[in-house]
Amino acid sequence: MQIYNSLNRKKEEFIPGNPGKIGMYACGVTVYDLCHIGHARSLVVFDMIYRYLKYRGYEVTFVRNFTDIDDKIINRSNERGVSWKALAEQYIEEFYVDMDRLGLLRPTYEPRATDHIVEIIELVRKLEEKGLAYAVDGDVYYRLQDFKGYGKLSGKNIDDLLSGARVEVDDRKESPLDFALWKKSKPGEPSWESPWGAGRPGWHIECSAMSRKFLGDTFDIHGGGKDLIFPHHENEIAQSEGASGKPLARFWVHNGFVNIDSEKMSKSLGNFLTIRELLEECHPEILRFFVVSSHYRSPIDFSNENVAVAAASLERLYQSLDRLLRTAAGASATTSSMDEKIDSWRQDFTTAMDDDFNSAAACAVLFEVSKEVNRWLDADIAAEDDKPAAAGCIARFLREIGAPLGLLQEDPQAFLQRGGSDGELSAVEIEALIADRAAARSGRNWAAADRIRDLLDEKGVILKDSAAGTLWQRKH
């Protein structure tokens, strides 16, 4: 398996430190607001990676943190007049609502910064002992000049950073680049006792402390959005490697951004979209398809048109799955005449995903299967005693390779008939009209039958007549 390593900016053969086992850490969210689709992409990408690594038979320990204390949380809690703790709790709950709807697997551990103050203090002390940290007036800073190798992830060097520094000058710091490991708390702010007085952790230190606790000094994969490369991940390296003297992560994996209508999504532009808002418009698997249909490192452009393309594409796959399931009609044989074909498709899928999680190429395999299946189902060739069994095997296989991508896990009918909210016809009403139309049709009263179909069409319902009866789905 090849994975692109941000550390060296190239694809490298991925070999876990412990055979068969993988330790993976992904930076999670700061819980002071609802998640937007940029978070969604990152979350879906690492969920896909987690799922795929497990699919490949690895025992994966996946850690994703919650940053539940920081300036933004404190500011917002002051604005709202609620405690920082209550605010964090609220958005952790909201986070889970979104994640469950997106079908994200729960990581092995989801540590919170404030549950690891002891570990954080211990780590800061260790850095202090090694001369890599210094305390000033209740704050503790990292002494950057003394950590050689700073900038190896982001490709920056200390001199360039110093010359172009836009950081606030703070006379108490030895260098403008030194960053806070521990912050003295102001009166009224949340605080924890420490050797340096009451305070709270800096932003970067929690990840170093928690990854070490759950995964050890060195682990396999560390991930997050591209924007975290500098300074967050760079600083994590300085902290963790400064303290342990060992490499922090073997592979650094970073996902690309989400743009909206070709513009960077940002709060200042007012063009950010929450996961919740989007999910009112489209099925969660459509969002997942949208994410997974491009490579995780490329930027993706979010627009109504692109979501519509994703929806239409996914529908095609579900049409095939639907036909397969109908043909299988409960057949549960685990082998069939299609086994060889299935093995070959599985190989194609694995080859695609083994190449730096190339999910876009993996999607192409899904469509190849779909195409061949439709052709096979249409052909109606003889010697098909095996057909239900084979169809069942293929359906199961489609779901097997769809699973790491988070696709095709829904009941096809439910997916194709999704929607039906306010003002639209209910399934019962639709079925009734279909029955009326069937009566008209059996009397060869085409005009009446077409009138009903046109009516349904206006209401966004499409009919599919077949020998087995009439199926319906909603237009989207």
Next chain:
RNA sequence: GGCGCCAUCGCCAAGUGGUAAGGCAGAGGUCUGCAAAACCUCCAUCUCCGGUUCAAAUCCGGAUGGCGCCUCCA
């Protein structure tokens, strides 16, 4: 100013030296009472200019055009 990324059909998107996957949309056809779905056929030489090579979308140089990070950020 420093560092880095990208540019493939109307849209989305793979491809990393051997002669352009896939999806959506579009055109024609098959099936159908008519449709829908599906199937068949058609639909790009890869921003531009040089270079390396028997061979380049793929490597090198340059140009143009996008974008990101350097400040909180997935």
